[in-house]
Amino acid sequence: MCGIVGYVGKKEKKEILVDGLRELEYRGYDSAGIAIIDSRGLHSYKAVGKLVNLEEKSKEFSSKEFGVAIGHTRWATHGKPNELNAHPHLGKNSFVVHNGIIENYTILKDELKLEGFEFLSQTDTEVIVHLFEKNTINSLNKFEAFKSTISLLEGAYATLLITNDEPDSIFFAKNGSPMLIGFNGDDIYFASSDTAIIGKATSVYYLEDGEYGYAKDGKVTLFNSDGEQEFRTKPLSSNKLSAQKDGYRFFMEKEIYEQASVVSDTMMGRVLDETIKFEEIDDNFFNDINCIKICACGTSYHSALVSSYLFERVAKIRCEVEIASEFRYKEPLLTKDTLFITISQSGETADTLEALKMAKKAGLKSLAICNVDNSSIVRESDISLLTRAGVEKGVASTKAFATQTLLLWMLVLYTAERKDTISKDSLKDEIEALRKCSNALKVDNWLHDKIHRLSKRYLHGHGFFFIGRDIFFPLALEGALKLKEISYLHAEGYPAGEMKHGPIALADSELFTVALMPKNLLFDKIKSNVEELSARDTTILAISPEEFELADDYIKTRCSSHVMLEFFEMMVVTQLLALEISIRLGNDVDMPRNLAKSVTVE
Ligand code: M6R
DSSP states (O other), X not given: OOEEEEEEESSOHHHHHHHHHHHTGGGOOSEEEEEEEETTEEEEEEEESSHHHHHHXXXXXXXXXXXXEEEEEEOOSSSOSSTTTSSSEEOSSEEEEEEEEETTHHHHHHHHHHTTOOOOSSOSTHHHHHHHHHHHTTSSSHHHHHHHHHHTOOEEEEEEEEETTSTTOEEEEEEBSOOEEEEETTEEEEESSGGGTBTTBSEEEEOOTTEEXXXXXXXXXXXXXXXXXXXXXXXXXXXXXXXXXXTOSSHHHHHHHHHHHHHXXXXXXXXXXXXXXXXXXXXXXXXXXXXXXEEEOHHHHHHHHHHHHHHHHHSOOEEEEEEHHHHTTSOOOOOTTEEEEEEESSSOOHHHHHHHHHHHHTTOEEEEEESSTTOHHHXXXXXXXXXXXXXXXXXXXXXXXXXXXXXXXXXXXHHHHHTTOSOHHHHHHHHHHHHTHHHHTOOOHHHHHHHHHHHTTSSSSSEEEEEESTTHHHHHHHHHHHHHHHXXXXXXXXXXXXXXXXXXXXXXXXXEEEEEOOSSSOHHHHHHHHHHHHHTTOEEEEEESSOOTTOSEEEEOOOOSSHHHHHHHHHHHHHHHHHHHHHHTTOOSSSOTTOOSSOOOO
16 A cells, blocks of 8 residues: 655655655555655656666756655556656656545646646645645645645545755645654654654654645644634654564554555445445456356465355356365366466465465466465566555464455355346445445444453463354354464364364363354354353353344343444454453464464475
């Protein structure tokens, strides 16, 4: 996803921009650019691909006098990844960088074109710089022109603008996309994430939505809809690792909280008003495909299982899921009408990679769902859809699972639309639910507090059953895996209906049952299964929007308008439960014993 860096001051500017952008590289990008205004005038460099290409192009350039500078790494949403579409975008003598999506850009662009403005790129961003230059004609000063410009923008943006008409200022605005301002003496920095300015700025202000202003003369003037605002900076640690935790105790905790925002990145440019769009997929890609096979390991395997219910139910396409290490040695029968999907957070998991190679050898089309661009699995696949979760540091996967599952749900809808198995109205309802996902993933303070308090009762016993039905069965598997990985307590996930076929033999007062009881899916059925366990004296922790009288502990969930929203909300509860139990047991949550983040051996 896109990254932004900005700087006002006397230090060498190219280095500050490129160093900062390098820290944001992990988010993925396909082109990069910088623009600098100093006493010698305007300078700009852009390059497709990695930052080394930009460095190569600008290797003769440096700017050590006072000046203003903005830089950007672009992840293509509107228009192809080429130099013309790379930021910064130039007007006559101003440059802009932007993260987010300007939803009304086509209307604005058409108006500007009628007035004679020439557009060089296919991006939504370019309207900002032309609009600004148009507004300078009738505005009192350049900042007023910037203010009028942002008042016309609809959608999400974090943007920086510099102009040769006022070469000592950076104009900034934030709405929906992250942006912060760093300070160190007279030097002022901007960035879309603090990692870009750690070691340079000593204090930081994280902008709120609706804030805008300018940096000039070593000072920032800030406004919101109520006028000029005072603001307080926070110290910025110079230690990358602790600063990156943003005040959370563990990366895993931070990553659980981040889920509500990263899903917007997963959906950006893909979930449109009435349809799902994947620029990565060719229109004919699904021709001749009658069946889907998914291979993955661990948590990624669980997201695959969730999607297999959805592919068959919604897209009416046969879908089989296999653990990659099993698939490799079973001499599988593969037919060419099968689309082979791999799912992997790291893109380097040896078993998944080898399974993919086998499928390719058998002539199957392949599609990877992955969080790491240019990883081995991405490079090996015909097509890859990136989950855009950002780097996941906790060994126990959380936001990778959320984004994989979300992306698979989107892919199911995309397939259903192409196969004509979903009505326009149902698709609209699904898209409405997708847009509510971020809300379902938000961690409320009361919820986290409650789980923290409950967790002290779950530190003993001989084990945990996580039970659920349908898509809540893979969630039960995932909930149990999370707990196992970081608490070292024994936990298993089961389809709730399987209890009486064996597992119930373990039920006694020393067994804990975590029951996933959604309102929208087989509530009465799972209720009966939980009653059977309760009758054997196990401690029941029920997670549900519906009160359940036999529960020893009850966590009430909010979402019930769509089953996937229930799914995501319950997923957060299981993640927090594992986290809190593990912390109470004094374990290293981020680096659990015996586990590695990327399993590159068989
Ligand atoms: O990188 P991958 O998604 O391919 O990794 C697969 C598993 O190793 C991984 O999901 C593992 O199960 C995690 N530790 C789960 O928290």
